[in-house]
Amino acid sequence: MAAVFQAALQAARWTMRVDSADPSIVELLRTVGEAADAMAVVATAREPRVISLRGSLTTVSPGSSTLLDGLTWAIGLWAATASGDSAVAVRLARAQITGASAAVPGEFNLAAAMGAWWTGRSIGPPLIEALRSTDPQTSTGFVRDYGLNVVAPAVAVIRELAGGRDGAFFDAFRDAQTLFGSFWFAEGRGDASDGFLSLPLAGLAQVARSFGLTVHASSQAVPAAVLDVPVTTLCCAVCYQPFKDSEATCQWCAADLGADAPIETTIGQLLGQPSQPCPVCGQPCRLNALWCWNCTTSLR
Numbered sequence: 001m002a003a004v005f006q007a008a009l010q011a012a013r014w015t016m017r018v019d020s021a022d023p024s025i026v027e028l029l030r031t032v033g034e035a036a037d038a039m040a041v042v043a044t045a046r047e048p049r050v051i052s053l054r055g056s057l058t059t060v061s062p063g064s065s066t067l068l069d070g071l072t073w074a075i076g077l078w079a080a081t082a083s084g085d086s087a088v089a090v091r092l093a094r095a096q097i098t099g100a101s102a103a104v105p106g107e108f109n110l111a112a113a114m115g116a117w118w119t120g121r122s123i124g125p126p127l128i129e130a131l132r133s134t135d136p137q138t139s140t141g142f143v144r145d146y147g148l149n150v151v152a153p154a155v156a157v158i159r160e161l162a163g164g165r166d167g168a169f170f171d172a173f174r175d176a177q178t179l180f181g182s183f184w185f186a187e188g189r190g191d192a193s194d195g196f197l198s199l200p201l202a203g204l205a206q207v208a209r210s211f212g213l214t215v216h217a218s219s220q221a222v223p224a225a226v227l228d229v230p231v232t233t234l235c236c237a238v239c240y241q242p243f244k245d246s247e248a249t250c251q252w253c254a255a256d257l258g259a260d261a262p263i264e265t266t267i268g269q270l271l272g273q274p275s276q277p278c279p280v281c282g283q284p285c286r287l288n289a290l291w292c293w294n295c296t297t298s299l300r
Ligand SMILES: [Zn+2]
Pocket: 236, 237, 238, 239, 240, 241, 250, 251, 252, 253, 254, 255, 293
C-alpha cells in the first residue's frame, strides 16, 4: 500500500510538471488519499475493514502501527480533499494519528486544521499551533524558510477561506502560490519534486471553489485539473457522513445505503454546515443527521 501511495504521489507531481490541467492528476490524487486511508486502517484499526481503492472494494487487515506517519497522513488528507473525495477525507480526519514526527514543523498542524474542519471541530487551535511553529525566532535554515514561505501563507489562506470574503481570499491564495513557487524554485531546490505541486493549496482550492469563491490556479503550485472535478458529495441519509458510490453500507452507522436516497450535497455545503455534540458520546454531528455517526444515538 505504501508503494501505491508513493507511486501515485510521484506520478501526480510529474504529471503536474508536464500539464497542470491533465485530469489524470485528480485520479492520481484520489488514489493517494485512498492508499493513505488503507494505511490508516492497517495502522489504527482493530478489525479488518472494507475500503474502496481505485473503484473497487478491498478488505484491509490491521497490522503494523508504524505504517502511517504524520506526513503520510497529512499528504493523504490533502490529496483526498483536492480530488473532492469527501468520504476518504473524513475517514483520514478521524484516524488516530499521534505522531507528527516525519512532517516539517507546521505541516502536520495545517493538515490537522483541515481535518478538524472535515469533522466539525474548531480549526482555531491547530492553526495557532501551525503559526507558532513558523516563528522565525525559533528556527533556522530550511525549516525557517519553509515556515515563512509555505506554512504561514497556507494558514492565511485557510483563515480567509473560513472568512468567506472573495477578494481577501483571492489575494491570500495568489500570494501563497507565488511564495510556494519561489521557495521551491530557489537555487538548490529546483530538482525536488515536492515543489511541483502544493497539496495543501490544491486541497484549499477545491474547498474554495465549492464555497463559490474565485480561485486562480497557477501552474507552479495548484493543478487547474482539481477545479474541473464533479462537485457532488453523497452523504448517508441517516448519519449525514459522506460515502463513496462503490459502498453499500455506511462505514459509520452501518445503515444500508441503498435503503434511502442518499443526500446529494457539495463539499462547501458539508463543511459549511454547523455541528452539534451528540448528547451521549459528545462527538460533533451535522445538524441534519438523524443518528450520531459514532454511537448511533437518535438525534431527533
Ligand atoms: Zn451512516
